[in-house]
Amino acid sequence: MSTTRSSRPTVPPTVRLARGRHTGTGRADATLRHTLHWLKAGQDIDDFLELPAPETEPDLVFEARSRVGDGVTVRARLSLAPGTDAGRDWILVAEAEQPWDPSWPSPAAMFWPAQPPPDAEWNTDPVTGVRPGAANPLPEDDKAVRRLLRDCARDAWHIHVVVHEAMTPDERGKLPLTRWLPPGLRDRVVEHRAAPQQSRVANWALREFGVEVPRGGAVVLPGGPAPEGYEADAFAVRAVYLDGTEPVELVDAVVRYDALARALPEGAQAALTALREEWRLLTPAEELDRERALVARYAEALDAMTKSRDLYREAAERAHEALAVFRESAGAGSGEPAVLSEAATPSSPLQGLTRTLEWLKVGNRGRRSGPEDPAPAAPDQ
The missing domain is CATH 1.20.1270 (Substrate Binding Domain Of Dnak; Chain:A; Domain 2)
Structure with a gap:
């Protein structure tokens, strides 16, 4: 593979990272405040705190604490950047008292409202402009496909999966495959759908990364840098049936990829340090x-x-x-x-x-x- 390994620190097994962009018409900070109050009232989280704005400028910072599994405490910190024409970017880092279990709820659920992917205006991927948890068709233009997949293959924040449709699917086949993933992975996986005629252009774009999408199958992209232990063949699925049945092999490939030790993405080290050293929401x-x-x-x-x-x-x-x-x-x-x-x-x-x-x-x-x-x-x- 042409992707290079990295000597950067890896994501600790107790930590979950997330990044997104709020592109909705409403105010992102107002949505966060409303959701946090609602979640605390419903006892979905133990408590939350908004740090004083003058101390965190130009970002707004929110902290929340919750319990998952058998009473495992999770602390999470979300930083909301100033707004731009594209929306407001956010970074979330959460750490549990023990290694993270994919069956636990996503830490994003400690801050954002639970909405189905097409309506989750808070969860747009800043790299691709599409939403995790949805079935996103590749662009029709070949150059746009190449640019998009190259960016996806280097993205270290999300898990990108390319699925090739051997034939045009019916309504059941158009549903996102990410719905079969464990809860903690659903809003971190970006599913891209290549139409039957796009197999060649997709593989041409991914050739420099040593990755190939099997015809009628799927592949988990390496990310940048590729984690230690990633081999393209081990994360390629030969056949994915878009008939409404559970894609067992694809789910297994995504879960195995998530378990690999990955380098901390750019900007994640500062967020993790802030969570550990500047935490304010104390019991x-x-x-x-x-x-x-x-x-x-x-x-x-x-x-x-x-x-x-x-x-x-x-x-x-x-x-x-x-x-x-x-x-x-x-x-x-x-x-x-x-x-x-x-x-x-x-x-x-x-x-x-x-x-x-x-x-x-x-x-x-x-x-x-x-x-x-x-x-x-x-x-x-």
Whole structure:
């Protein structure tokens, strides 16, 4: 494959990442606030918090806490970017107390309203402009197909699947295959449908990534960079029947791909660090633990300051003692008290001790190496 591996940190098994764009006519922030209040009232989430806007500018930041499975706590943080003509982009990072189970609800359900894919105006893929969880036909223009699939093959935020329709499907076959996926994957998988005549152009676009869509089958694209352990043949499905039956092999391929260790996408590291280090939505027990940790840190700092003060005092006493010795020694040699010039006065006790020792050392060396006293003259004869 031409896709390169990466040495970037991988997504921890306890973490789920999501990214999307709100393209609806309503205000995205108002939708979030309304949904969070509604979810808390219905006890679908334990609590939520909107951080003060001046502290998070230019983004708006929301936190939510929930429990999944057998009482596993999940903390999630969503950042909503300022609006543009295309909509408002958002990034979500969630972390559970244990490795993530795909059968758990999507963390996006902790913030956004539950809507079927065609109506989920909050969940547009910023890379492709289409919506995860829906069956999205490829563009009719060949150049547009090539651009789209190349972007999809490099996207690290979503899981992209290309399905080739061996023949035009009926109404049952037009339903998205992602509906068969575990709940935690449905809004992260983007399904692209290649019409019967588009097999050749689709494979031409994916050739540089070493990926091929089997005729009448499907393939999970590698993402950028391809995760360790990804091999195109292992994630290609030879036949997908669009007759309303469950595509067991395709579901298995997507689940296996999701289990691979993938590198953190661009921008995800900062979001994960913010979730772990800047979390504000604390339970009373967490508040108590944090206050205890603060008290412990303050105690350590006070102890360090006390030890530093004692060492400084001890150094000052030694410096004064050495200075007194030096004055006595100098006074005894010259018959006059030793006087230190202002420039020679030490700026600190420790520095004074060092200079005093140097003076004593130089003085002793000078007396040893000085000329001898002349011998007395012989008496006159």
